[in-house]
């Protein structure tokens with residue numbers, strides 16, 4: 301392919317030495333073009349890479365025994381009402397009505413396809429003999445983002461691979477799940493991503509029923525906790541905390557004192573007003589656990605984890621209590637709750653880190669008042685201690701004696717044991733060997749194909765532009781003839797181009813009549829892995845200048861047999877791009 305014959309928009313000047321954020325880099329490098337917030341055109345360079353990522357996903361899905369199909373983006377909104385997801389998704393769901401003869405049809409553009417596929421399966425699968433089966437598709441999904449951001453990471457329209465498994469037993473679901481898990485590992489490896497499968501919040505099946513595939517990146521919007529020692533990794537929602545030091549410090553107990561704290565309700569306001577650290581405060585949260593009020597105590601600098609609270613209490617539903625309930629059980633308006641002298645006796649749960657707290661500050665269950673010098677046992681009792689907060693950087697690892705590290709990451713994939721939520725809502729049942737009727741057991745498995753590219757570029761670029769690994773590069777070799785007006789130069793470049801193309805190498809020739817400096821800058825910006833310079837000086841000695849995008853210095857190779865040499869290097873790199881994964 302010739303640069304002037306494909307469509308690569310003119311490159312914008314890149315500020316000298318400035319680190320460019322990924323979205324800007326994608327725009328500058330002519331990979332994407334923004335149509336509106338949250339909607340992008342994939343230009344030829346971007347589309348080539350996107351297709352390669354999709355093809356890797358497809359090959360690994362096929363190898364794992366999943367079967368490809370394609371469902372429409374449009375589906376009847378009624379199906380989404382049957383599972384309660386019109387409500388669950390809210391404004392995220394893109395819905396509209398279409399005029400059809402004399403009536404209006406309400407349709408939804410699918411953000412995923414559980415409803416559509418389960419409805420089909422409910423009509424086509426009726427026996428355990430027809431399972432297990434895993435079906436997948438790679439199609440455009442829609443999700444209205446009220447605040448689209450992070451460039452191509454959060455868009456309202458995106459390419460996603462979604463797979464759905466249908467099994468007759470929980471054990472069989474385990475096999476289907478493991479097959480997808482392993483396929484995901486191979487996909488991210490082949491896409492040269494330094495990925496981390498992390499435990500995520502589980503559905504009704506429990507255990508290790510859900511994993512997210514995270515790509516650690518400083519600008520990622522997800523947080524995870526990772527133990528470098530033993531490999532434990534979980535997202536912040538899920539991460540457990542190991543044994544904590546709850547030794548009570550040996551300091552004299554101060555007197556319990558009620559102090560005025562006018563209008564100071566938040567941890568920040570109170571600690572500023574009383575000149576203490578947030579970690580000296582005990583936050584008192586009033587929840588309704590299956591409609592029953594409970595108090596949850598958390599150290600001021602920590603955040604409560606509702607999933608942990610719900611599981612510890614053994615409640616089906618958990619929600620923060622409203623102002624009326626808070627006023628009724630504490631005797632004070634919102635912002636002044638505390639465990640000392642509540643109006644009503646309700647169960648008090650506390651996070652482990654509250655156990656060693658001495659001379660703490662808490663709300664006084666009075667408007668505009670707090671207590672200082674609060675000490676457990678003397679001033680209040682805790683009914684239950686448990687792990688009730690989000691894990692933070694430096695917490696003890698739940699699996700070994702080391703500590704976990706907080707890392708930012710991009711979520712690129714998710715595997716999930718769904719259970720029977722959708723099959724029950726949509727009546728997808730089967731008969732077992734004994735002619736007994738059961739709901740089909742499902743799993744769902746998603747990968748954001750655009751996110752593969754976005755996270756790869758997020759982690760593979762420098763101040764000059766993108767650094768594509770060969771397996772996802774839009775082109776593998778960039779030929780740069782320095783003087784396109786020189787007949788000999790162009791003869792060599794054209795011949796090399798054709799020989800490489802004939803050898804199955806994807807090659808682009810920069811045939812623009814531009815200065816060498818401009819061509820080199822643009823070459824770095826678009827990031828084609830192997831740059832080959834055809835210049836009059838080298839040709840005189842029968843040499844070509846070759847440089848990998850990630851190497852500092854170029855080297856000279858013989859013009860004689862150059863196509864073979866270059867093709868060999870590309871084939872090596874296609875097979876093994878370990879340098880990218882081991883970053």
Ligand SMILES: [Zn+2]
Nearest residue numbers: 527530697700
């Ligand atoms: Zn560990």
